[in-house]
Amino acid sequence: MSEMTVHTQGQLRNGLLDAYTATRRFLIRGTRQLDVVLGSVLIPVIFVVLFGYVFGSSIRIPGGNYRSYLMPGLFAMSILFSSNNVAVAVATDMSEGVVDRFRTLPIARSAIVIGRSLSSFVLGIPVLAVMILCGLAVGWRPEDGLGNAILALLLFELFGFAIGWLGVLVGLVAGGAQAADVIISIPTFLLGFISSVFVDPALMPAWLRVIAYWNPVSAVVTAGRQLFGNTIGPAPAGVWSLDHPIATTLGLALIIIVVVAPICVRLYSHSER
Amino acid sequence: MSAPAISASHLARSFGTTHALVDVSLDVEAGTVCALLGRNGAGKTTTVRILTTLLRANAGHARVAGFDVTEQAPQVRTRIGVTGQTATMDELLTGAENLETIGRFCHLGAANSRRRAAALLEQFDLTAAARQLVKNYSGGMRRRLDLAASLIHDPEVLFLDEPTTGLDPVSRAEMWTSIRTLVAGGTTVLLTTQYLDEADRLADTIVVVDRGLVVAEGTPEQLKASIGRAFIRVTLPEADPATLEKVRRLLGEEAEVSGRSVSAPAPHGLTTLEEVVGQLREQGVTVHEVGLEHPSLDEVFSTVTDHSGHPNVPATSTAGKA
Ligand SMILES: Nc1ncnc2c1ncn2[C@@H]1O[C@H](COP(=O)(O)OP(=O)(O)OP(=O)(O)O)[C@@H](O)[C@H]1O
Ligand SMILES: [Mg+2]
Numbered sequence: 001m002s003e004m005t006v007h008t009q010g011q012l013r014n015g016l017l018d019a020y021t022a023t024r025r026f027l028i029r030g031t032r033q034l035d036v037v038l039g040s041v042l043i044p045v046i047f048v049v050l051f052g053y054v055f056g057s058s059i060r061i062p063g064g065n066y067r068s069y070l071m072p073g074l075f076a077m078s079i080l081f082s083s084n085n086v087a088v089a090v091a092t093d094m095s096e097g098v099v100d101r102f103r104t105l106p107i108a109r110s111a112i113v114i115g116r117s118l119s120s121f122v123l124g125i126p127v128l129a130v131m132i133l134c135g136l137a138v139g140w141r142p143e144d145g146l147g148n149a150i151l152a153l154l155l156f157e158l159f160g161f162a163i164g165w166l167g168v169l170v171g172l173v174a175g176g177a178q179a180a181d182v183i184i185s186i187p188t189f190l191l192g193f194i195s196s197v198f199v200d201p202a203l204m205p206a207w208l209r210v211i212a213y214w215n216p217v218s219a220v221v222t223a224g225r226q227l228f229g230n231t232i233g234p235a236p237a238g239v240w241s242l243d244h245p246i247a248t249t250l251g252l253a254l255i256i257i258v259v260v261a262p263i264c265v266r267l268y269s270h271s272e273r
Numbered sequence: 274m275s276a277p278a279i280s281a282s283h284l285a286r287s288f289g290t291t292h293a294l295v296d297v298s299l300d301v302e303a304g305t306v307c308a309l310l311g312r313n314g315a316g317k318t319t320t321v322r323i324l325t326t327l328l329r330a331n332a333g334h335a336r337v338a339g340f341d342v343t344e345q346a347p348q349v350r351t352r353i354g355v356t357g358q359t360a361t362m363d364e365l366l367t368g369a370e371n372l373e374t375i376g377r378f379c380h381l382g383a384a385n386s387r388r389r390a391a392a393l394l395e396q397f398d399l400t401a402a403a404r405q406l407v408k409n410y411s412g413g414m415r416r417r418l419d420l421a422a423s424l425i426h427d428p429e430v431l432f433l434d435e436p437t438t439g440l441d442p443v444s445r446a447e448m449w450t451s452i453r454t455l456v457a458g459g460t461t462v463l464l465t466t467q468y469l470d471e472a473d474r475l476a477d478t479i480v481v482v483d484r485g486l487v488v489a490e491g492t493p494e495q496l497k498a499s500i501g502r503a504f505i506r507v508t509l510p511e512a513d514p515a516t517l518e519k520v521r522r523l524l525g526e527e528a529e530v531s532g533r534s535v536s537a538p539a540p541h542g543l544t545t546l547e548e549v550v551g552q553l554r555e556q557g558v559t560v561h562e563v564g565l566e567h568p569s570l571d572e573v574f575s576t577v578t579d580h581s582g583h584p585n586v587p588a589t590s591t592a593g594k595a
Pocket of ligand 2: 434
């Protein structure tokens, strides 16, 4: 019995060490791919300019300022798009010999995917920081105190962690980097644009409006707007997820993590055996 | 006698309709080198992948370092080192970072991993390139780094899938030296190769696989002896059927005609050669060449893997047969 406990303790310790080693490895890799990092910063920054100024001048949000409305949306958007990098990186890993090397080592089964997801989480932090700086530069401000602003950022990070797991999942099943890119780009693009990220869904045609209201991304963005004290726009009646955006975001993120992470671990350890 | 370090019995593995392994059994004694020899697609890599826990067999079982490769994969993994046929180093990490990461994954600890990495880089003449990204390494450097990586935790059993393919002659000789040094230190090695001289020089035992089956095995000497009689070959200036028939009758019952030459076993070596030359002269046969041939490992290889009418496997250049 006590021997058994020692054994599992050792396993847990090794498992944590392995996850740390894997995270470390992916972080080193990340710093060597500055073009990828730059790309994931550049696109949201372009959005700030494009929507904040080019299209934004003709977009009106009832009861508020457009850039105050837009910035939380762009934070969520940049997080959503970062899943693309994870998916491509995992798919690339899986098609290279490195995976064979890992499989012949005495590594905990879950370490590699956990490392991948944690490292993408860490690499996402500077991207969000750049977005915040951009926001501040164009006049966006958190308007409901520092405490709530920090809660908003934590919520976004949790959402990013969950989305990262979806990226890992796509990377594992795609069977190639290009396939992974396509598989993940289309839904992120649709979810990002058919939502309240850029415009008030009230102005959309009826069928699109229903999708935009119930789109979980809209809930995440609304949660952010609420916590930052930014412009939210008119609330639709009877959309639960928008009435309880913080609970929806929390629940959604937790469900994704709890369901997808074990699937990823299984897929990784059973692939090619 | 202690249990063999590697013991595989009746391994089989198919990929869809491709029967990569049909029935492969082999035993490798601890501290010896076994060479798995076979043409392209014979099933060498598949065998190595099963023994290194990368692939499940459809049938049969195998033990490595005393543990079952399917049931006890974690125990096997702590005791083996693997250098696969394709590179497994991370291109975006330096040589040192790659080795250190693998050391940490083997639970050597950070400091120890760094020390082992430095020592191995030194041993494989990679110290100068230690801080370079692997994507800037040459093929030979990658191969050496891969081997270094599989040694970081001092494995009991080492698997090398075509360790010298793509190396220049000097690097090849160095690789042989490294392997011999390891074996002298007690490591068991299973290597695959397409080079017969490599198997002949390095291996204590050779297992020849062909289309997923073991077709011959033994020490290099045993294999040579198994078809080991000398042959006499008489080559005529041209393929004239009447003369060929005359020579064939002269050489006895086991004589075989191929092209413009006739060959037959020469049980008494030079004596047989002298007799035959004398008889040919008596009968007034003009010959292009007469000679005695000893079987080489090449011939053993082509004999055991030769399927007349085999459609899709091109003979390797070393195994080519006239
Ligand atoms: N993952 C796979 N999917 C489908 N077929 C495979 C797979 N792996 C191997 N095969 C097939 O199994 C057979 C044996 O392949 P294997 O790689 O073991 O040969 P090998 O002896 O290592 O050849 P080589 O000298 O070319 O490396 C080949 O016909 C190959 O096409
Ligand atoms: Mg092979």
